[in-house]
Amino acid sequence: MAVLSEEQSMLRDAAKSWVQEQSPVGALRKLRGDGAGLGFDPAAWREMGQMGWAGVVIPEAHGGSEFGWLSLGLVLEEMGRTLAASPLLATSAAAAALTLGGTDDQKAEWLPKLAGGEVIGALAVDEGPHHAPGKIALKAERSAVGWTLTGAKTFVLDGMAADLLVVAARTSGQPGEASGITLFLVPGDAAGLKRQALKLADSRGAANISFEGVEVRQDAALAGGLDLLDQVLDRARALLAAEMLGSASQAFETTLDYLKTRVQFGQVIGSFQALQHRAAKMYVELELARSAVEAALAALDAQAPNAAELVSLAKTRAGETFHLVSNEMVQMHGGIGMTDEHDAGLYLKRARAAEAAFGGQAFHRDRYARLQGF
Amino acid sequence: MADFGASDLDAFRTEVREWLAANYPPELRDGGAPTDPEAIWGGRRFEGSDDPQIVWMRRVAERGWTAPSWPKEYGGAGLSREQARIIEKELAAGGYRVPLASFGVWMLGPVLLEYASEEQKREHLPKIVRGEIRWCQGYSEPGAGSDLASLQTRCEDAGEHWKINGQKVWTSYADKADWCFCLVRTDTSKKHEGISFVLIDMSSPGVETRPIRLISGESPFCETFFNDVLVPKNNLVGRVNGGWDIAKRLLQYERQNISGGFGAGGGAGGVAGDLAQVAKDYVGTDEEGRLEDADLRARITRNKMDVHALQLTMARIAAEQKASNGPSAVTSIVKYAAASFAQERSELMVEAMGSQGLGWSGEGFSPDELRATRGWLRSKGNSIEGGTSEVNLNVIAKRVLGLPDPK
């Protein structure tokens, strides 16, 4: 655990107790039966808004607390422990797009509402089954009032609930080219915008969204192009890595408890060295992942030049660790780990879905190598 | 220790930088003249030597900077942890040679500071700081490796002296060391509670060493025999039969130190240099600057990311432990990870060099290439020395995770 400020410790403790009491794993189970397809509980989200979590990375001038990315990461880590579902990550990433690329007017219009949780934000970036921000094809063409957007986005996290979409579009050039990308602010109720809810293995909310000649005003565009997109994505990636770290930590602790209580061959199974060594290796992986995640979040707060590298390290490490631990969670629980009644399966599914979002291990290893010049 | 603010540390950094630049022997600059490869370890045999490495060591030691955080009365510089780190960093950043490599500084000194009598500290610590005495570690025996506490080397009361009989093995540099810190059995009726920690002058009658050759072709370690070796009574550290706690504490310092070397990307056997750059040089790149061999590129990336995460972990542990004193069971986490990453790195290094990474000696190979081959083989010891990887996993499972012993 990083050395925390008093503010951060308080925020983390508050998040820990709220999550454990108000959003245990059982809350996610309930969502599975819910037909709305939002993938989170709106009442819980309202409470998060009231606690100020949606404003943690939003400037004070616009209604946030500006505690920063490490602070928000602590909240998401606690939420990850119980697989608590909410649009906090997506909304904070949308807020980052405005903070980093918005004009004063754009910020004044949207940030206070995002900070209070009244407006839910989401990032619409990918267009195929793999994360590929370079390959954006969705077209933005000049119109009389501003821009017309035509194309389709896939796997938009919290895309069903979003009131404000941050859409990556191409104003010029071909898919694969670095120049010609612009981020647009698109209200969720814009005409010509169609959403299709996706029912995912991890029960979270996501949507495919098509844009059939969606008209936006001139001032819907954010400044910064692909660089801005990269910075916004890095914030989403780091937050997701923090959430994955929390999930992996809990999956490990639950498994460790089982190793200390399940008796076979006349002794607790945790006394078998074959399992002890695997448990010890998981612990080592968790320690390495924690270091990477905290370093990435701290680098974003400090706007450090190697932040991108650290974020790719964090997302990769968190992904590796969460996969390892959730698979071992099933295995070390034996038959009971295969049952729907047990939590192990929920962590396993979440690990796979979180891996796919904002770039998996292969994407981030490649990116890390490129950033290091090989 | 004084609490230094950031500006004081900056001033200290400047002072260190200037002093190093002013006092580095000109013979060592820019690669420099070859020096005796053993000189970096110091010891009696270099008494009065004017080898530039020894001159460098003496100058740094005079300021206490070979053991910067040790108290001044024992030859150290009495500096804070932050200041000591600054010296370390400035030495590395300036490309200076390490002034002194020493089991005394890394392992023995810290436990003497914790457990030894005032007289013992005054006798041994200053000589360690000044590199005058080279120490070796007499722990392992033919029958006592991972199960170190089963050691049998006998230590009996012979009036004025202790009398030592037995055999040690894998004693690194025993043939070159002046003194040995040694685990001996003072009570045969108990296991852990029958062990004592003694300091033995290797020039005593009855001490014999025989070098053992490694797979890397080098002979850094020995079998060590003790035949009726007489050791003065006051060379026993701590209580009689109270050596096991000291032994374990020393192992933590050893693991921490071994890992520190790995963290920098090296480790014993590690070859300096950026793995990705080596691969680029030997494999080539495509038009986008990526390594041409995609499979090798992916594996090198993994290893670099592993090492990066480990370095961050070591920094985090250091920050978290700032208030606590010394290393703990978490050193096993770092030692385990460091050993496996260092070994992978050594494998990747020879793989990247292709047939140039297979040279054993002679012409057709650069010194770096020959070092890579030998280093690859030497690195296999990383997961054995200082406690094997399996033993470290046991320590994590039991001490950190609280898992029980099998019935």
Ligand SMILES: Cc1cc2nc3c(=O)[nH]c(=O)nc-3n(C[C@H](O)[C@H](O)[C@H](O)COP(=O)(O)OP(=O)(O)OC[C@H]3O[C@@H](n4cnc5c(N)ncnc54)[C@H](O)[C@@H]3O)c2cc1C
């Ligand atoms: C899909 C499925 C179908 C099944 N069908 C049938 C069926 O038709 N009929 C039937 O009778 N049973 C069936 N089973 C049960 C199955 O045989 C048991 O789940 C299995 O034997 C493991 O027992 P357990 O679940 O009690 O796990 P446990 O024995 O409690 O094991 C828990 C963990 O401890 C490990 N472990 C246990 N002992 C040791 C040891 N000595 N050393 C190292 N590790 C150890 C295990 O490998 C496991 O990882 C089925 C199970 C599944 C998942």
Ligand SMILES: Cc1cc2nc3c(=O)[nH]c(=O)nc-3n(C[C@H](O)[C@H](O)[C@H](O)COP(=O)(O)OP(=O)(O)OC[C@H]3O[C@@H](n4cnc5c(N)ncnc54)[C@H](O)[C@@H]3O)c2cc1C
């Ligand atoms: C390069 C090098 C330098 C060294 N320098 C020194 C030195 O200066 N001084 C010194 O005293 N010693 C030194 N050693 C010795 C080193 O400490 C021992 O080799 C080490 O402790 C292992 O002991 P062993 O070789 O007897 O192997 P063993 O203990 O016999 O182990 C054999 C295998 O069994 C495994 N094993 C043993 N017990 C368990 C267990 N409980 N659970 C699971 N697996 C187990 C081990 O992990 C290993 O894989 C050095 C070793 C090397 C390689």
